[in-house]
Amino acid sequence: MEKMKLKLLYTDLKSDIDIIEKELENALNSSSHLINDASLHLLQAGGKRIRPVFVLISAKFGNYDIDNIKNIAVPxxxxxxxxxxxxDVIDDSDLRRGRRTVKAQWNNRVAMYTGDFIFARALEYVTAIENKRVHQILAKTMVEICNGEVIQIEDKFRVDQNLKDYFRRIKRKTALLIESSCELGAVASGLDEKNIRHLRRYGYFVGMSYQIVDDILDFTASDKELGKPAGSDLLHGNITLPIFYLKDHPIIKQFIEKASTGKVVEEDRLAMLKVVRNSEAIKQSIALSNQYLRKALKEVEALPNHQMKKKLRDIALFIGKRKF
Amino acid sequence: MNATYIQQAIEEFKNNISLHVRHRTLARYTGLPVSDESQLFYLLLPFLNGEQWDGQLEESAITVGIVHASLNEHDKIDEKNATSKEQQLTVLAGDFYSGRYYEILARLGNIPLIRQLSEGIAIRCEHQIKIYESTHYTLEEWYQSISVKHTELIKRFYQVYQFEHYTTFMHTNLLLLQLQKELQQLQNGKPSNLFMKMGESVSNDEKLLELKVLEEINSLRRLLNEYLQSSTFLKDELKLYIQQQLV
Incomplete structure (x- = not known):
C-alpha cells in the first residue's frame, strides 16, 4: 500500500522508471544460474527504488537524457x-521485506558472491560515464557507507554513546547514498554548482529523516508490516533514536543487557515494545525527523522554478508520514 | 636482479597494498589484507622485465592487488555462521577494500581499468559460485574456474596496459601453482570445498582425482618450461625465478 502511494507520486516518471527496472534486470543477468536465481529473488522482492527516483528527479533540473542518466540511476x-x-549476512537476517534473504535461501558464501557480483555490475555499468567527478563521488560514498557499517558494529550494545554518534551513523548508513543520488543526477545532467549543492543537501536531509522514520517504524509497525519481528534493531544491539530518549528506563536497560548476551525471550521483546510505543520517545523522534524535513523543504525552495520542485516536496512529506 | 631483489620488490608491493587500505578497526579484527605472492609477482612482472612503468601504473597495479585482497576476505566467510564480530568485520573489510580500489582508480580517472576489473570480478564470482550449483561440471571446466579465480584480474590489467605477451606465462604458472597447492591439501587429508566438489567429476574417486590432477600439473609444467625456453623477451633472471618457484 505504502509502496503504491509512493509510486503514485512519480507516475509521470513511470516510463523512465520502467526503463530503469528493465536495465536492472539486464545488469543482473548472469551466465551462472545460481546468481540469476539469487538476483531474481532480489528483484522480485521489489523495493521503493527511491534512489533511482532521486537521480531522475534531480537530473530533470538540468539537461535530462534518460540514456545518460540511467547509467547513474541503475548502479x-x-x-x-x-x-x-x-x-543480511552481517545481521544474520533470514527475512527481508517478508521474503527469505539470499543467505537464508542458500548460504552466506552464495550471498557474498552474489553481493560482489552485483557491486561489480554496478561499477561496470557506471563506467559508461566518463566524468571523473561522478566516479569520485560514488567511490567516496561506497567507502563511507562501509565506514558507517564498521562504526555500527563497534557501537552495538554501547549504551554510553550520544546522539552525535547516532547521527554520524545514520548519515553514512542511509543519508549518504540518497545525498549522492541527488548530487549525481544533478552533476550528470550538467547542473550549475549552486543547484547541485541544494539538491545534494536536500538528499542529505531527506536521507536523515528517512532513516529516523525507519528506526521509529522498527518499533511502531507490526511484525507483518515489517516482514521481520518489530524491535529487531535493538535486539541486534543497534541503539536507535527512540532508545536515546529511553536509555535510563529499567525495562529498556534490562532488555539491552539481555540482548547483548542473547538471552531475550519473546516476553521481553513485547515488554520492550510496549514501553517504547507508549512513551514520548516516538513523538520526540518524529519531531526530529520533521526538523530534517523542514530543512529539506528549504533547499527545495532555493531551487529554480520547475515542476519537479513539487515532486521533491511531496516525496519529502511522504517520507515523513510513511507507515512502513 | 636476483631472487632476493624480486622478493623484496614483492614485499614492498604487498606493503603498499596494505597502506592503501589501512583501517584501524578492520586491521584490529581482520588483520592485514591477504595477498598471494605469486599473483603479486605477475602484477610486477612487466616492471621487473623493464617495461615502461610509472607511478600511475604502479598505483593501478596496486588496485588489482586490492581487488584480490577484497575477494580473499569474502572467501573467509563461513557458509553457515558469520555471526562473530570478526566475521562481520571480514564482510565489511572486503567491501571496504572494494570501495578503496574504486576510489583510487576514480582519482586517477582510470575508467578503462575500472571497467575491466569490474567485468573480471563479475566473471570470477560466476565461477566461484559454481561449487554451490547442482550442475555437473567436467574436470576441464573446474580447471577453468580455478584459472579464472587466480588469473582473470591480472589478465584484465595486462589488457589495459598492452602487456598481453605475459598472459601465457601468468596463466600457465598460476594455474599450475594453485593445482599443486590444492593437491597437497588433498594429500594431507584436508581438501578444499572446491576439490571436494571436483571429486564429483570423477565419481568421488579420490585416487583418480589425484592422478588426473597430477597429469594436469605435469602437462602444465612441460608447457611452462617450453614457454620459458622459447621466450625471447623475458629476462633470464626472471625465467630462473619462475622455475625456482615451481620447485
Missing part, C-alpha cells in the same frame, strides 16, 4: 541491493 540501486545482501 545506485545495484549498490543498495548488494549492500543489503551483505548486510
Amino acid at each position: 545506485l540501486e545495484l549498490i543498495h541491493m548488494a549492500s543489503l545482501v551483505h548486510d
Whole structure:
C-alpha cells in the first residue's frame, strides 16, 4: 500500500522508471544460474527504488537524457541491493521485506558472491560515464557507507554513546547514498554548482529523516508490516533514536543487557515494545525527523522554478508520514 | 636482479597494498589484507622485465592487488555462521577494500581499468559460485574456474596496459601453482570445498582425482618450461625465478 502511494507520486516518471527496472534486470543477468536465481529473488522482492527516483528527479533540473542518466540511476540501486545482501549476512537476517534473504535461501558464501557480483555490475555499468567527478563521488560514498557499517558494529550494545554518534551513523548508513543520488543526477545532467549543492543537501536531509522514520517504524509497525519481528534493531544491539530518549528506563536497560548476551525471550521483546510505543520517545523522534524535513523543504525552495520542485516536496512529506 | 631483489620488490608491493587500505578497526579484527605472492609477482612482472612503468601504473597495479585482497576476505566467510564480530568485520573489510580500489582508480580517472576489473570480478564470482550449483561440471571446466579465480584480474590489467605477451606465462604458472597447492591439501587429508566438489567429476574417486590432477600439473609444467625456453623477451633472471618457484 505504502509502496503504491509512493509510486503514485512519480507516475509521470513511470516510463523512465520502467526503463530503469528493465536495465536492472539486464545488469543482473548472469551466465551462472545460481546468481540469476539469487538476483531474481532480489528483484522480485521489489523495493521503493527511491534512489533511482532521486537521480531522475534531480537530473530533470538540468539537461535530462534518460540514456545518460540511467547509467547513474541503475548502479545506485545495484549498490543498495548488494549492500543489503551483505548486510543480511552481517545481521544474520533470514527475512527481508517478508521474503527469505539470499543467505537464508542458500548460504552466506552464495550471498557474498552474489553481493560482489552485483557491486561489480554496478561499477561496470557506471563506467559508461566518463566524468571523473561522478566516479569520485560514488567511490567516496561506497567507502563511507562501509565506514558507517564498521562504526555500527563497534557501537552495538554501547549504551554510553550520544546522539552525535547516532547521527554520524545514520548519515553514512542511509543519508549518504540518497545525498549522492541527488548530487549525481544533478552533476550528470550538467547542473550549475549552486543547484547541485541544494539538491545534494536536500538528499542529505531527506536521507536523515528517512532513516529516523525507519528506526521509529522498527518499533511502531507490526511484525507483518515489517516482514521481520518489530524491535529487531535493538535486539541486534543497534541503539536507535527512540532508545536515546529511553536509555535510563529499567525495562529498556534490562532488555539491552539481555540482548547483548542473547538471552531475550519473546516476553521481553513485547515488554520492550510496549514501553517504547507508549512513551514520548516516538513523538520526540518524529519531531526530529520533521526538523530534517523542514530543512529539506528549504533547499527545495532555493531551487529554480520547475515542476519537479513539487515532486521533491511531496516525496519529502511522504517520507515523513510513511507507515512502513 | 636476483631472487632476493624480486622478493623484496614483492614485499614492498604487498606493503603498499596494505597502506592503501589501512583501517584501524578492520586491521584490529581482520588483520592485514591477504595477498598471494605469486599473483603479486605477475602484477610486477612487466616492471621487473623493464617495461615502461610509472607511478600511475604502479598505483593501478596496486588496485588489482586490492581487488584480490577484497575477494580473499569474502572467501573467509563461513557458509553457515558469520555471526562473530570478526566475521562481520571480514564482510565489511572486503567491501571496504572494494570501495578503496574504486576510489583510487576514480582519482586517477582510470575508467578503462575500472571497467575491466569490474567485468573480471563479475566473471570470477560466476565461477566461484559454481561449487554451490547442482550442475555437473567436467574436470576441464573446474580447471577453468580455478584459472579464472587466480588469473582473470591480472589478465584484465595486462589488457589495459598492452602487456598481453605475459598472459601465457601468468596463466600457465598460476594455474599450475594453485593445482599443486590444492593437491597437497588433498594429500594431507584436508581438501578444499572446491576439490571436494571436483571429486564429483570423477565419481568421488579420490585416487583418480589425484592422478588426473597430477597429469594436469605435469602437462602444465612441460608447457611452462617450453614457454620459458622459447621466450625471447623475458629476462633470464626472471625465467630462473619462475622455475625456482615451481620447485
